[in-house]
Amino acid sequence: MRTCEEPRPPNGQSPIALAAGQSEYGFAEKVVEGMFIVVNSITIKIHSKAFHASFELWQLQGYSVNPNWQQSDLRLTRITDPQRGEVLTFKELTWQTLRIEADATDNGDQDPVTTPLRLITNQGRIQISLKRRTKDCNVMASKLMFLLDDLLWVLTDSQLKAMMKYAESLSEAMEKSAQQRKSLAPESVQITPPAPSTQQSWSQPFGVSPNASSIGQYFDKHDMKESSYHLLISRLDLHICDDSHTRESGALKHGMLGGAMQLTFRRMAFDYYPFHRAGDACKHWVRYSEAMEARGQWAKKLVNEFQSKIEKL
Numbered sequence: 001m002r003t004c005e006e007p008r009p010p011n012g013q014s015p016i017a018l019a020a021g022q023s024e025y026g027f028a029e030k031v032v033e034g035m036f037i038v039v040n041s042i043t044i045k046i047h048s049k050a051f052h053a054s055f056e057l058w059q060l061q062g063y064s065v066n067p068n069w070q071q072s073d074l075r076l077t078r079i080t081d082p083q084r085g086e087v088l089t090f091k092e093l094t095w096q097t098l099r100i101e102a103d104a105t106d107n108g109d110q111d112p113v114t115t116p117l118r119l120i121t122n123q124g125r126i127q128i129s130l131k132r133r134t135k136d137c138n139v140m141a142s143k144l145m146f147l148l149d150d151l152l153w154v155l156t157d158s159q160l161k162a163m164m165k166y167a168e169s170l171s172e173a174m175e176k177s178a179q180q181r182k183s184l185a186p187e188s189v190q191i192t193p194p195a196p197s198t199q200q201s202w203s204q205p206f207g208v209s210p211n212a213s214s215i216g217q218y219f220d221k222h223d224m225k226e227s228s229y230h231l232l233i234s235r236l237d238l239h240i241c242d243d244s245h246t247r248e249s250g251a252l253k254h255g256m257l258g259g260a261m262q263l264t265f266r267r268m269a270f271d272y273y274p275f276h277r278a279g280d281a282c283k284h285w286v287r288y289s290e291a292m293e294a295r296g297q298w299a300k301k302l303v304n305e306f307q308s309k310i311e312k313l
Helices: 015-019 027-033 157-184 198-203 212-222 290-312
Strands: 037-047 051-064 078-081 086-095 097-104 117-121 124-133 139-156 228-241 260-272
Touching (some): 078 212, 086 212, 097 157, 139 157
Antiparallel strands (some): 037 051, 051 097, 228 260
16 A cells, blocks of 8 residues: 555445446345455555555454344344435454554655564454445445554654654645545435335345334434544553663763653543534434533534624625
């Protein structure tokens, strides 16, 4: 993979649907979604103008799950609402070991003394939820949860500086990509219910007559109101060590010894909602609390005041 100076145009129609000669969510999509994938090892290399990185995964597994993130009958791993013309699907990826390594490029702007950044983790998993339109298979919203167990990370001060520079070098490309997504995000989506077909019954177990109201309630319970990304680490032990004495000549002779700092985080979580607008409701957020309601009213008041000033101008 290589970072782009300018973001690419968004993907069009689903390639699975095009290859099958269909335009809506149908048999080909369900067959691909039902596959159980096992990969012994996979390596992903990323090249940027400032650094290059590699991700190595061992014992990678990908499979469909039900809304409770449990492996079950494939018919229970999707929720189709014919009235809305939308379908929800749920996936899970697991692995045994993940290795991440990043280093500055020869022609980058990094200091020559930067140390390669390395991180090795134990088993983890990614939970993916997708909401798509059945008429064209376009993704309307997604939810990605990155879950890690106990994590031990030892960083030197030079590695910490390098990590900050790597993040800074990617910020411009990420900002351009975010602006593109926001500009293409629809203000309101009008859904046209698709024509009834025999394939719609696949989302219900055999012998059960579908009920529009019950399907709608079940769909609302697991619906993604907007796209979001989440990171949850059960325990993180972060050790930051000063290695300046190993690079500076004569430091040890003058008694300049480096220091160290240990940080421990329990149940550390990051939640990112890229399309959420100021003043909108937050009740569908993963970690919603009543304190957010007061903050939402405050933000909505500021937005209304700003809009009134703009209208006067």
